Amino acid sequence: MxxxxxxxxxxxxxxxxxxxxxxxxxxxxxxxxxxxxxxxTHVPRRNSLDHEERMEPRERGKQRVEAAEQAAERAEPPPAPPPGRSFTGRTDPGYGQEHQAVFQAVAQAERRHDGNAVYAHEVARTAGLPHDRTKVLLHDLVASQRLVTKLERTDDPDLGPRYETKPW
Structure with missing residues (x-):
């Protein structure tokens, strides 16, 4: 056997x-x-037991214990996101002077590179704004106004996202 x-x-x-x-x-x-x-396991008068008592002998053994531990790990809340800028819960920022300056900076930098997409640090330098503020404005132009396209993983090795104006 x-x-x-x-x-x-x-x-x-x-x-x-x-x-x-x-x-x-x-x-x-x-x-x-x-x-x-x-x-x-001998369980007397099995018909008089509730469901948990009937299933208890079956839940002995290594695999079921490990499965229960894994299920408990999955039930735990996911770890908090790393500190940094998050755009969730943010209202529509509208289109202001800074947005216009960043959009024009993207177009100018694109012209300098013969129509190829450009990195955020070059857009920030062209617009004369801090890099962090430029990234927020670029996000607005991509997500809200949809005037700019964000290209990710275009390089090997990846040097970060590049941005280009949307073709008309």
Missing amino acids: VRKKVEGNEVQRRAAARSAREAGERPSARNVTTGGSKQR
Whole structure:
């Protein structure tokens, strides 16, 4: 008769038993032996039990415990996003003088590069604005006004996004 590998392979079982002995416990107390979870559990008057009590003997064993731990990890909230600028929850900024200056800077820099897309730092230099402020204005021009196109991963190695005016 072939027995099932409910507890994992032999190497895993031996390692778990060894760590239990090193901690001063018996391997069977930690449920890392092959016999404990494979033996059938006698449940008297099974019809009088509720669903959790009926399923309890089945939930013994390594795979179900590991699956429960993985499900608990997935249920945890995702880690907080890294600190930095986020555009979520922001209202429509409209189109102002700074937007116009950045749009004109994109067009001028594009002309200097024979119609090719340009990097944000060059647009900032041409517009005479700080790089951080220029990136916010470029985002507005891409997402809200849709006057500029953002090209990502166009270089090898990637040097960041490039921007170009939308063709008419």
